Amino acid sequence: MSRINYDSMSDIELKQYFLKHRGDEAAFQAYLDRINQRPRRIVASPNDPDFDDKVQAAIRQKLEAAKSSGQQANTALETTDQE
Template sequence: MSQVDYAAMSDPELKQYFLEHREDEVAFQAYLQRRRRRSSGVIAKVGDPDFDLKIEAAIRQKLQKALG
């Protein structure tokens, strides 16, 4: 069996590969690692007096980043 280069795969390709090869533990770990890297930290906690402002600021920041 040839060595699979997970790093060369895009996120959607890696996800599809894992879904088609569920027995591949290394692919699963590579997928989880990418998911953890993408996840963002806590923006605000429930009960925070500035909750709405922090959420709105995070949304604006993501939109600006997406629009370049």
């Protein structure tokens, strides 16, 4: 049996692989290690008087980024389909 190189997978590929192979503990650990290596962005501290506004703004920003990356992926697929 060949050993799988999780490091060569993109974040999305590793996540998809883990979801398909839930019994693969090494894949799960590799996924957790990768996520834990990401820097954490602090939006606001609990004592911040603008806490709610800052959290809502961060959520909106994340949703817009996800929406635009989804639109870019759809555009790329449409371009590929036309070729």
